[in-house]
Amino acid sequence: MSLVFFASLLHWSCENTTKDETTGHPSLSLDAKLDTFNTLREDLAVERHPSDGAGRAWLVAPDSSDGVAQVTVSSRYRFEIIYEAGRLGIQEGGAVYLQSSPFWGWDTPQVDVPEAPGYTEVSTDAPSIELHPQTLGGQLLAVVVGGRSLGSGEQIRIVYGAGPVKARVDRYAEHRSRLWIAVDGDGDGVRAIVPDSPYVDVVAAPPTRLVLTLPSTARPGNKVRLTLALVDALGNAGFPFVGTLVFHVRPASIELPETIHFAKEHQGRRTIETVVREEGVYRLEASVTAENDPRQVILAESNPLIVFEDIPRILWSDLHGHSQFSDGTGTPEDYFSYARDVAGLDVAALTDHDHWGMRFLDQNKEMWAQSQETVRRFNEPGRFVALAGYEWTSWLHGHRHVLYFEDESPIFSSMDPKYATPEQLWKALENHNAISVAHHSAGGPVSTNWDFLPDAHIEPVTEVVSVHGSSEAPDSPRVIYDPVEGNFVRDTLGKGVPFGFVGSGDSHDGHPGLSQLASPNGGLAAIFSEEKTRDGVLEALRARRAYATNGPRIWLRMSLDGHPMGARLSPVSTDTQQLQYSVAGTAPIDHIDLVHSGHIAGSFPGEGQREASGTVDISALEPGGYVYIRVVQEDGGAAWSSPIYAR
Secondary structure, three states: OOHHHHHHHHHHHHHOOOEOOOOOOEOOOOOOOHHHHHHHHHHHHOOOOOOOOOOEEEEOOOOOOOOOOEEEOOOEEOEEEEEEOOOOOEOOOOEEEEEOOOOOOOOOOEOOOOOOOOEEEEEOOOOOOEEEEEEEEOOEEEEEEEOOOEOOOOEEEEEEOOOOOOEEOOOOOEEEEEOEEEEEOOOOOOOEEOOOOOEEEEEOOOOOEEEEEOOOEEOOOOEEEEEEEEEOOOOOEOOOOOEEEEEOOOOOOEOOOOEEEEOHHHOOEEEEEEEEOOOEEEOOEEEEEEOOEEEEEEEEEOOOEEEOOOOOOEEEEEOOEOOOOOOOOOOHHHHHHHHHHOOOOOEEEEEEEOOOOOOOHHHOHHHHHHHHHHHHHHOEOOOEEEEEEEEEEEOOOEEEEEEEOOOOOOOOOOOOHHHOOHHHHHHHHOOOOEEEEEOOOOOOOOOOOOOOOOOOOOOOEEEEEEOOEEOOOOOOOOEOOOOOOOOOHHHHHOOOOOOEEEEOOOEOOOOOOOHHHOOOOOOEEEEEOOOOOHHHHHHHHHOOOEEEEOOOOOEEEEEEOOEEOOOEEOOOOOOEEEEEEEEEOOOOEEEEEEEEOOEEEEEEEOOOOOEEEEEEEEEOOOOOOEEEEEEEEOOOOEEEEOOEEEO
8 A cells, every 4th residue: 555545545534534532533433444444445546447357258058048057056066267358458467367256155266276176277279378377365366368468359268166076156046146257457456347247046955944934913804924935954045846835733713725835936935815813822833845755844833923902013124134236145136035035024125335345336336226126126015115225334433224215215335535424424314214224333344433323313223133143232142243342232322322123134145034044143123013114114113113133033022101112201200110021932932131221130031931921110210211121032042122211
């Protein structure tokens, strides 16, 4: 990095961050990733030669009738790629690069050990050209051009997986999984991606799990939707399974068919509607048997369905996840299809990074346009709510995802000096039906800079749990990695910020709503809204009528003196207040914690039961105080109510 660049960076950073009054230094996240930020800024400043990223590349004879190779997750394959130089060619000392996805388990292309995974051969018929391949790092191979310049139309052949063990592919299924080809045309060490790099479709392995998903609440006589999905060991869906499902628990008050058939065209996904006649707590049990192998039987139990008159409606939501448009898996179409038809979500948001991944969303308008178009197509009020969004990926102040509840959804990039601080972001969002949500705020990739305290209108909720772990408190289950002391959400509540709590997957595996299948943690938001619309969801979030889980669909209800979770109350004149809670878990409950104004004020054993309820007298909330409950199951599943606050 040049001294000139470093000086300009320091000037940029100081102009766009708040300052500590005692030191005068910029206020940043306590674990701000300055090296990462500097690298991204330097990349933005570099000019690329017209030959960088030029030319074209394709796969030779893909094993598919439609011209797209299909490979099974985690399988081994041989890929033959042809690169053809563009009009300006590649100068001597320039290079062609092969990069398989750096995120999910592709073998690294290497040229040293033919018997080892990822062995790669390179060759050319162009006379006098010398090729010098070398592995530069994970999943990245450079092929340097020597002897003379590679001329327009001349070709380089790259065989990735040329050895006997071939090359292992992604462990997560997706359409259009790229084998990225990049070019440094003038040999200055700066490369750009060839726009239409070749791709394959990575498809699911045979299923090993059945996922039965019911809504969590209904009223007698309501129609309810049951989602049935077959997935493989890592949660991948879309296998052309043929077989029959049978229910083992068939409550008389629920109308269910005798059997449900899966044909190839269903791709392991079925949805049926049924009616629940009577009040109660219901869990369905079922098994599915493969037609070609009667010995293959997959068992499953649904989440609990609570049926009572006047019970509030819960919309299960994943408000944070990534596709291949940043550092995730699958197309936007894959993402929303999985959310709706596999995970059985009511609400989903796609929040790819503004400036992170193989290509950057803030620099590729066609990607952002495609993402928005997919959101509009999937959004179906009353059936499924799709939200546009992106992740404001600040390595200086922490990451936030922005959620839009309207079709107009611009990107205010964290790498743009005009939107480089949380305050600047919030100012830009003022004229939109939008909110921001801080996530992995206690640590993980980078913690949140809580020197910027948000207004409750623009940031009413915070994500306390995701695949990264829990940011709620140091004593919570499955705490986030690399936590920063004093930076947990509970610490921030002590500063007077009235956050509601949500969970979301932050999934990068293409499995919104079920990210916990392939990870120790996941995340979901349970939103109390009678309207399954964007306006209904936004109103509920701003009222903090929501709670968080780390993946399982635990039913949770809490009130204080009859006021629901998320409420802000005037202090009372009495010494005590009455808290009520009710829980229906997906596994036996280990314990329930009562958190009162920063401290665990009580813990109640679950006694191995999956349902619990109680009434507790607590010390009355003083001004600025709060109370919430945390449910922990024996299997590690957990749920957090949104706090109730005293003004």
